[in-house]
Amino acid sequence: MSLDRQPTTTARRRVTRQDVARLAGVSVPVVTYALNGGPKNVSPATRDKVLAAVDQLGYRPNAAARALRRGRSELLGIIVPNLANPLFAALAHEVEVAAGSRGVTLIVLSASPGEVAAGLERLAARQVDGVLVATPVRSGDIAAIEVTGLPTVLINQPGAIEGIPAIGVDQYGGARLAVDHLVAQGHRDIAYLGPASGDQRRHEGWRDAMGAAGLAPVRVVETPFTREGGYLAGRTVLASTPRPSAVFASSDQIALGALRAFHEAAIDVPGDIAVASFDDSPDAAYAWPPLSSVSQPIGRMAREAVGRLLDGVPADGTPFQQFPVELVVRRSSVREP
Amino acid sequence: MSLDRQPTTTARRRVTRQDVARLAGVSVPVVTYALNGGPKNVSPATRDKVLAAVDQLGYRPNAAARALRRGRSELLGIIVPNLANPLFAALAHEVEVAAGSRGVTLIVLSASPGEVAAGLERLAARQVDGVLVATPVRSGDIAAIEVTGLPTVLINQPGAIEGIPAIGVDQYGGARLAVDHLVAQGHRDIAYLGPASGDQRRHEGWRDAMGAAGLAPVRVVETPFTREGGYLAGRTVLASTPRPSAVFASSDQIALGALRAFHEAAIDVPGDIAVASFDDSPDAAYAWPPLSSVSQPIGRMAREAVGRLLDGVPADGTPFQQFPVELVVRRSSVREP
C-alpha cells in the first residue's frame, strides 16, 4: 500500500511517462503528444500540466525505448583511424558539434583500415542512423557497408567508391597546388614524402606537378601518415645526395616529423629545405616554422556530411561532393612570408 | 501468402531473434541462451544450429532492445572541453580503446565548463552506464551528477569534488617537479603562464617551488589553456623587463603558443629562455625544441576509469585515485638533453 507512493517533489528512481501521466492527470500518449509536438495536438492547458509534471519529476525520456519503437536512434557514428591524430580529432570535433546542434549524439570508433568492417557491424548493432567513415576503406569494407544497410558517407577518401557517397576535396589538385607553389619558389628538386602505392592522389599530384614543370619526379620517400614515419622520412631525405631543396609532405603529421629531423640536423627551413604539406590540421600553424599546407574546409565538410546522413542524400547529388582546397602559405616554404 | 517467406541465403530487411529461432528450429529464448552464454545452458548441437542460423541470416542483435530490457546500454560517455585539443583527443582515444576492448561503445561530447550539466542530461537520457568528465566541473555540475544518478568519474580535475570519485595526477607535485628542474638548471627568474585564479594546483606548485628556492613568485601571465593564449602570453613575457630566463607553462598548448612567440622574435630556446610545461601531450615531443613536460599516464588512467565505471568503484577506494607523474626532460629546458 505504500509501494506506489509517488514523491511529490523530487524523483527517486527511474521516472517514466507513466509517472508523468499520473501526476498530470492524463494518459500516457498525451504525454508523448505534448512532449514531441506529437502526431496529435494537445490543448495548451494540458500541455502546461504535462510540462509542469515533467519538470517536477525530473523526467527524462528513455532513448533506448524510443529507439526501439521508432527504429531510429538519433545516434551517428564516425570511424576514424586514430583520434589522437589532430586531423581526425578536428574532424570528429566538428562532426560532434554539427550533430549536437541537431540533437544527435556521436559515437566515435577508432579503427585501422583492416577493422572498418567490424566497426560498421558494431555501429549497426547500435542502431545508429548513419555512419561517417574517415578510415580509408578497402574493397571488403564496401560489402560491409552494403550488408549493414546503413546510410554511409565516406570522408577523407580519394572519392566515392562503388557508389558509396563521399565528401572530400580534390586531393590531386591540392597536391599540385602545393608543389606548383614550391616550383614557383624556384625549387627544382622536390621530394615526395608519403604513401606512394595504391590510390594515392596526393602522390599523383606531386608527380604530375613535377612533370608539368619539366622536372623528374624521382624522389619518393615512402612513409605512412604519422609523425614517426615523417621523422624517419626526413632523415632519409637528409642522407640522400644531393639533398633536395624542398619536400612535399603528403600530410601535416609527416611534415611535423620531417621538421624534427631537419631541426636535429640543424638544417634551416625554409633556407636549406623548404616544406609544404597537406591537411592544414590545427597544429600546422603552431609548428616551427609554421607549415605551408593545403587546407581542407573540415567544418563545412562535417556539417554537410551530417546533413546528408540525417536528411538523406539529395536526389540530384553527385556521388562525390567536392569541396575547395586552398593553399595556406606560411614560413616553411618562403623566405618572406 | 508470400509475405512471410524467409529467404534462405541472405537477410533482406531487419532480422530478429524470431527469424533466427525459426530457422534454427528452436524457441526465441534459446537463441538468447546460445548467444549470451545466457542464464541457461544449451546443448552443443543446438548451439551450433543457432550459430549457423545467425550466420546465414546475418543476424545482428538490436542494442536498443537489449538496453531497454536490461537497463544497461554498454555505452559510456566522455565529456571533454574540446576534442581538438591533443590532450583530450589522446584521452578520448585511450578511453575508446579501453572501452572497446570490453565491448563497450563510447559517446563523445564536447562541453565547455558551463555546459557540463546539459551534457550529463543528454548522456543520462541515452542510458549510458557511466560518464567520464574531463571538462572542469563547477559546483552546479555536481548537482547534475547527483540528479542523473550516473556513475561518474572525474578526470583531469584537481581532485575528487564533494564525494564524486576522481582519477588524476598530483598536479601540484608535477608543477613543482617542473619548476624545481628549471631551478636546478640555474634559473632564478621563472615566469608562470596559465590560469592563476580558482583551484589551480599547477599555479600553486610553481609558487611554492619558487618560494622553496628562495625566489619571488611574482611573474604571472594569466592565460587559458590554449595555443592562442600561450602565444599572447609569450609575447607578454618578451615585452617584460627584465626578461625572465625561463617559463613554466601550465599546459603544453600554452607552451606551444609561447614557443611560437619566441621563435618569431628570434629568441633562442632554451638558450635565451628555457621552457617546461605540463601534460606531455602527443605533440610535445614534436615541437621544436621538443618540450620538457610533466607526463601523465593517460592510458593507465583511462583504463582505470573505464574499469571503475564498468565494474563499480572498489569498496575500499579512496575518492581520489592518484597516478604518478614524471618529468620528461627534452631540449626545451636544457642545453644538452
Added chain:
DNA sequence: CTGAAAGCGCTAACAC
C-alpha cells in the same frame, strides 16, 4: 482533443 491497446526486440522468471 484524449484514451485504450498493441507491439518494437530482447531477457528473465518460471514452468516443463
Added chain:
DNA sequence: GTGTTAGCGCTTTCAG
C-alpha cells in the same frame, strides 16, 4: 535443456 509468458518505456494506429 527447452519453451511459455510477461514486460522494459515508448509510439502509434484506431476509437471515442
